[in-house]
Amino acid sequence: MTSTLEEETGKLFGGLWTSLSDQQYRESVELFTKRAVANKFDLDWLKGKKCLDAGCGSGRYSVALAIHGAGSVTAVDVSVSGLAEASRRASEFSSIAFQQASVLDLPFEDNSFDFVWSAGVIHHTSDFDRALSELTRVLKPQGKLFLLVYGAGGLRWKAVQALRPVVVDLGMKFIDDAIGIAGLPANNRKHFMDDLFVPIQKLTRFSELTSKLPNLGYGSIDRWTGETFDHESNPIAQLEDIKKLERITHASLGLAETEPQRYLTRLAHATAQMYVDVAERALADKTLSDTNLREIVIGEGNHRIVATKF
Ligand SMILES: C[S@@+](CC[C@H](N)C(=O)[O-])C[C@H]1O[C@@H](n2cnc3c(N)ncnc32)[C@H](O)[C@@H]1O
Structure with missing residues (x-):
């Protein structure tokens, strides 16, 4: 059973994937390989592995795991419409099985998977720690967990979080139309609609994330900083x-x-202009070090880690 909040989250995402053209979808699948190679992840290790794509969305990473020889990919998401779209996109891959489930309550035995992949999901749930412990529970000892979670800081997140209470009163259709008029491409539409309307959006400090992992039984942690x-x-x-x-x-x-x-x-526009202005000032400030400029404007960025369970 999914909660109302999960249904609302699932509905938002489910409606966003269909806007990607086949070409954009293919490119989104290829990002997996690009990022794995840039971060020296051994893609051969995936061969024959039992994988879980937790919060699979459009299924782009399930497809990528299948392409790299995963023995099986179980792809779960709360979104019924998202799963339907993912199954359509991945129809030629018999090693992928889609299933509706929440990362807060995974319907799998302990120690079921060699590789648990969860990109951009657990920060949207009502219980980050529970999601993390569920992902860990279903992972075999010596198995690997990949996580992508939003990092804290930066002007973009501050702008998004200042705009969220304003755009919610204007409504999703209104902002979606505005994105269309602004002439932004489909993948941008997804990115902004997700950021502006998803019910839960937790930003995490890297130190907070990594402090939780040893207690859950993780040994080595590789941070992906490339691509x-x-x-x-x-x-x-x-x-x-x-x-x-x-x-x-x-x-x-x-x-x-x-x-x-x-x-x-007017409030929304003045708010966005203010953040543009502050970012431009920071970029023009020759007294700022590169590190400080990055911290002010970008913040920590997304955290991507591969952690190995004891
Ligand atoms: C930003 S999208 C990421 C999708 C995919 N992992 C990717 O990177 O393309 C977040 C996904 O998490 C799903 N999601 C949100 N809460 C969830 C939950 N409690 N359990 C499973 N999936 C969830 C959403 O429906 C959505 O498909």
């Missing part, structure tokens, strides 16, 4: 992403029909 998300690669790229929020909120001004919408869209 980051494009918008985290440098402060200028991050500024460009914040500017997209400004473009979306600017487009929303033209959509306002009622007085409340006019006030809310």
Whole structure:
């Protein structure tokens, strides 16, 4: 049984995957290989392994695991519509089995999988620690856990979190239309709709994440720092992403029909402009060290780790 919150989260994501063209989907699958190679992950290790893709979304990583020779991939998600879309995209891979389940209550025995992959999921659940302990429970000793979770800090997250209470009053369709008018591509639409509307969005310090792992029984922890998300690669790229929020909120001004919408869209636009302004000032400040500039503008970025269980 999934909770109302999980259903709401699942519904949001399920509706976002269909906007990807086949080409964009293929590129999203290829990112797995690019990132694994850039971070010296031994792809041959996957051959014959029993894998779990926990919170599989569009199934892009399940497909990537199958392509790299996983013996089986069990792909779970709370989103019924997302699972339907993922099954359609992955129909040629017989080693992948899709199933509706929550990472908070996985329907698998202890020590079931060699590799548990969970990218961008547990920070959207109502109980981060429980999700982490469930992922660990189903992992075999000597098995590996891959996690991607949102890191803390940075102006982009601050802008997103300042905009969330405003855009929620304008509604998803309104903002989706504004994204369309702003002319952003489909993968950007997904990225912003997810960030602006997902019910839970927990940002975690790397120190907080890694402090939890030894107690759960993890030994070595490899941090992936190569091939980051494009918008985290440098402060200028991050500024460009914040500017997209400004473009979306600017487009929303033209959509306002009622007085409340006019006030809310002005508030949203002024908010986004303020973050663009602060990011531009930081980039222009020659007294800032590269480290400080990164910390101010990007923050910690997404955390990606591979942890091996004792
Ligand atoms: C940002 S998407 C990531 C999808 C995929 N892992 C990827 O990287 O492409 C987050 C996914 O987590 C799923 N999700 C959210 N809460 C979940 C839960 N409690 N259990 C399982 N999946 C969940 C959502 O439905 C969504 O598909």
